[in-house]
Amino acid sequence: MNLKKATGFLLVVLTFFTLNTASVEAALIGTKQEISMGKPVAKQLEDKYGLVEDEALQARINEIGMKMVKICERKDLPYTFKVLNSDDVNAVAVPGGFIYVYKGLTDLMKTDDELAGVIGHELGHIVERHSVHQMEKTLGMTLLLGGLFKDNSVVLQSLALNVIMAGYSRSDEKEADHLGFVHSTKAGYNPYGMLIGLMKLSSLNPDQKNSWFSTHPEGKTRIELAKKDLTAAGIKPSVKQTATEIKVVDGAWQLPAIKADTGGTEAIYRAYLIAGRIYQAGLDLQYNNNKYILDSDGVNLIIYYDNQIIMTVTEDDASAYNMNIYETANMYMDALRNWKK
Numbered sequence: 001m002n003l004k005k006a007t008g009f010l011l012v013v014l015t016f017f018t019l020n021t022a023s024v025e026a027a028l029i030g031t032k033q034e035i036s037m038g039k040p041v042a043k044q045l046e047d048k049y050g051l052v053e054d055e056a057l058q059a060r061i062n063e064i065g066m067k068m069v070k071i072c073e074r075k076d077l078p079y080t081f082k083v084l085n086s087d088d089v090n091a092v093a094v095p096g097g098f099i100y101v102y103k104g105l106t107d108l109m110k111t112d113d114e115l116a117g118v119i120g121h122e123l124g125h126i127v128e129r130h131s132v133h134q135m136e137k138t139l140g141m142t143l144l145l146g147g148l149f150k151d152n153s154v155v156l157q158s159l160a161l162n163v164i165m166a167g168y169s170r171s172d173e174k175e176a177d178h179l180g181f182v183h184s185t186k187a188g189y190n191p192y193g194m195l196i197g198l199m200k201l202s203s204l205n206p207d208q209k210n211s212w213f214s215t216h217p218e219g220k221t222r223i224e225l226a227k228k229d230l231t232a233a234g235i236k237p238s239v240k241q242t243a244t245e246i247k248v249v250d251g252a253w254q255l256p257a258i259k260a261d262t263g264g265t266e267a268i269y270r271a272y273l274i275a276g277r278i279y280q281a282g283l284d285l286q287y288n289n290n291k292y293i294l295d296s297d298g299v300n301l302i303i304y305y306d307n308q309i310i311m312t313v314t315e316d317d318a319s320a321y322n323m324n325i326y327e328t329a330n331m332y333m334d335a336l337r338n339w340k341k
Contacts, residue, residue, distance in 0.1 A: 028136045031076055034129075038096025041161050042080075045092070045100055049084040052103050057083055061101055064116050065123065068183040074127040081119065089204065092164060093122040095131050108200055110265060113273065116184035117194030124179030130172040131163045138163075170218065177222055181229045190276035191235045195226040196269050236282075237275045237339075241268060248275045255335045259320035262312070274311045281305035282340060289337040294329055301329040303336065310336065 029037075052058065065081030077097030083106060090102040099122045101115070109115045125131065168176070181194040202219035230238070237250035246267050248255040255278075258271040265273075281287065284306070291306045301313040313329040321328050 028139050029132050034132055035077065035096040038094045038098050041164065042094045042096070042098035042100075044161070045084060045094070046082075049086045049102075052083040052085045054083070057106060060112070061106070061115065061119070064112055064189075065099060065119050067187040067189075068116065068120050068123055071186040072123055072127050072183055077126065079123075079126075089201065091118050091122050093125040093131070094164065095126070095129075095135075097126055099123065099126070108204075109197060111190070111193070111196075111273065113184070113190035113193030113276070114197045114200070115193075116187065116189040117180045117197040119180075120183030120187075120194070121176045121180030123183055124176035125168065125172070127179065128172070128175060130168055130176070134163045134168075173218075174222070174225060177226060178229055181226065181233075185233070188280075190273060191230060191233065191279060192239075192272040192276040195223065195230065196272050198223050198226055199269070235276075235279055237278050239268070239271045239275050241271075246271045248278065250339065253335075253339055256321075256331055258317075260314065260316035262314045262316050270311070277305075277308065277310045278336070278339060281308060281310065287340065289339070289341065292333055292336050294333055301325055303329065303333060305336075 061083050062081045065079065069075060069079050079097040079099065081099050081101070084100050084102050086102045087104040087107075088102045089104040089108055091105055092100050094100070099119065101119065105118065106115065109118065177194070177198070180197075181191070184193050185191045198219070202223060237248045237253070237255070240247050240249045240254075245257040245259070247257050248271055255274070258267045258274065261267050262270065281291075284291075292310070293304050295302050295304060300315075303310045303313065311332065313325060313332060315325055318325040318328040321331070323331070
């Protein structure tokens with residue numbers, strides 16, 4: 001072949017690659033292949049770390065995950081949600097619907113609402129096929145140059161593990177954060193759960209950030225984006241924090257400041273959880289401020305809306321106001337009954 005013909009042939013080949021790489025990528029990995037390549041990767045993780053021998057915790061995580069599967073936009077996978085026996089603060093989504101939370105993360109995230117935000121984030125990666133798309137991009141040109149091969153299962157398994165270890169792009173992470181909020185909120189969890197989770201992860205010391213948050217960068221930016229999601233969704237009340245106090249507010253209405261950390265939960269996180277619970281109470285089509293009731297567990301006083309806990313008032317709360325616990329609880333009750341008036 002002379003130089004002129006060779007050059008012409010090369011141009012034809014390059015044009016073919018340019019026009020066809022995207023279509024080849026899209027056809028490379030189907031749902032069945034995704035599941036088959038994800039299974040051995042999931043097994044590797046379980047063999048490496050083992051599963052936490054706590055049936056209640058495993059059932060709790062699975063229930064949180066499956067609630068969100070019911071409302072997500074991809075239900076064609078045999079989803080599993082499990083807890084790995086590792087102190088790392090981490091979570092991982094394996095192609096095929098295998099989602100793992102590390103024990104260290106469950107220790108940090110005390111409520112189902114916080115865990116739902118993180119699990120919803122990982123579910124978002126699966127729903128949007130982020131890892132699969134990355135693998136398809138890698139395989140696309142390889143297959144065009146080298147030809148399609150019949151048995152690519154080993155290649156796909158290795159590629160799946162490499163892609164998971166490499167982490168996601170910034171745009172994929174932002175999309176997954178948004179879906180963490182959407183999935184958890186639609187499933188009935190506190191709308192502030194995702195934000196609280198991001199705030200907790202951002203506040204970890206550098207040694208503790210070596211897992212989930214180190215591969216999910218731009219902590220402050222992601223927190224601000226989470227707040228924008230809440231605003232865009234019209235979630236009210238919100239939380240206002242100043243140098244001296246933390247308040248739950250909705251326009252001119254406000255709850256008395258949350259001053260005390262209780263039960264290992266910082267005041268700022270308590271405020272966000274309370275704000276989200278008030279929002280959920282407001283979804284009641286027959287909302288009535290007389291549905292706020294006060295009860296006791298023998299130590300603390302608990303404020304409910306109907307049968308939903310809004311907040312727990314403790315002796316620490318009372319001490320912060322130099323009041324007794326009943327006076328403090330009634331102060332909060334009075335404010336709650338004035339919301340939405």
